[in-house]
Amino acid sequence: MNAVNTIDTGSVRSHEQRLSRTGTMRVASKHRPLHLESGDCLDDASLAYEVFGPLYTDSVVLICHALTGDAHVTRQNAEDRPGWWETLVGPGKAIDTERYTVICSNVLGGCSGSTGPTSPMPSSGQPFGPSFPRVTIGDMVEAQRRLVDALGYTRGITVIGGSIGGFQALEWVRRFPHKIAAAAVIAAGTSLSPFGIAFNTIGRKVIRSDPNFRGGRYTQDLPPADGLAAARQLAHLTYRTSSAFDKRFGRRTVQARHPDALAGDRFEVQSYLDYKGRRTASRTTALC
């Protein structure tokens, strides 16, 4: 069965000719607005996506990314830059792009090609900034469903994701069970635990407290990098266990490059967290 020949309505045409492997797809317009769970509405929104492997197979794998991810899950070809899940997705790998049609898109609000706080407001042309509406997992999934439908993939989808991507995978199953063949839900659950809520609350507080955040009206030149780095470091403590840190770092020290060191020495774990924080701050924008 070719996924193009589905029972879906109007929007599906002969994709063989027109489907681009990487691109942006409009998922909301004045005629077909996206009603968000907050009560807000977007009447112009697009998602950035990539398709890997054969364009049409019976085995469609939809990858949902985590908080700071994007649509570029793996390389399109040998010359391409590495993707964020290169270890798992590619020719001959667990998610085998020689056998499966693999799709990934940047979430609504994600700002890596998809509509989000850095996008221009239709009314003024200025970036949404802090006035971008709050987006839920359900909103992300509804936007992605519109994309996947428009690409012609409407049935037999295997959905996979970790963390916020895992929550999206679950939401796909809940909202569109008839479209889903299987789901792989990694590091997610049906709800966030109070401990998880606590970590996230403190992380947001730390970002907002950065003087450069300015109520979300920060500039690209002077972003809240310290707050974002600290929030990323904090989040990292939920990705690993204390015993994993014991094994990896122990109390090994490196040469001090940081005023936080007590007596010239500095713990390797501090240096590692510094790196994680700085990398995220340079790659991510706080409002996303």
Place this chain on the structure above:
Amino acid sequence: MNAVNTIDTGSVRSHEQRLSRTGTMRVASKHRPLHLESGDCLDDASLAYEVFGPLYTDSVVLICHALTGDAHVTRQNAEDRPGWWETLVGPGKAIDTERYTVICSNVLGGCSGSTGPTSPMPSSGQPFGPSFPRVTIGDMVEAQRRLVDALGYTRGITVIGGSIGGFQALEWVRRFPHKIAAAAVIAAGTSLSPFGIAFNTIGRKVIRSDPNFRGGRYTQDLPPADGLAAARQLAHLTYRTSSAFDKRFGRRTVQARHPDALAGDRFEVQSYLDYKGRRTASRTTALC
């Protein structure tokens, strides 16, 4: 045996007359400076202390407090304000002030009556602020040892403490084993794990990132309350387990009083952390 009749040298006199139950004791002077592990030196330092129960018994219990504690571990009498370890220390309680001589002092650097960053510098009369030397657990214990000696308690001491107080209890055993009869070390170890280092590093970063911190040159009128609150909230996540949060809070919501709430509701755990953060910020000064 009366603790006054010890083999200690000069500073011990007849304490029966002169020992005050609450007071401040000088532990460093020009003639007897306190050499810190950092290499710095204090030639004027005092500790605030309290003594509970009979002034002299064979059973002396020395309580070492945690990060934000003070010398007031329990009430001196029925009219007194509650202490921080009221549940454990008092007449007929586990640490029985009808049977034991109980001592507690505010740590060196603690700023609750003891010399610390808010104390005036001998040279200028201005507060030390960020130029107060870094103090280690060993420094705290050496200062406290001088206090306890001066009070006339030199042998058979049972030392007890949790968290930073636990580290002090261990250090007492290591440095002065001949003075210690028993030690109760709670929530501490011989070294801090890399996971613990990570939490503390992020907490300090969050305090320093508060725009009011101003490199430690903040004013009492405009302290880095947000940073301190966030650091306290973060620390709290190391005091409890995820399952304890599940039991205590679940995903119960309270009425929103905070802009962080998504849709008018707000999780009880957020409200609880807010309270913990605000309370610490109002009671503690960041440099301590």
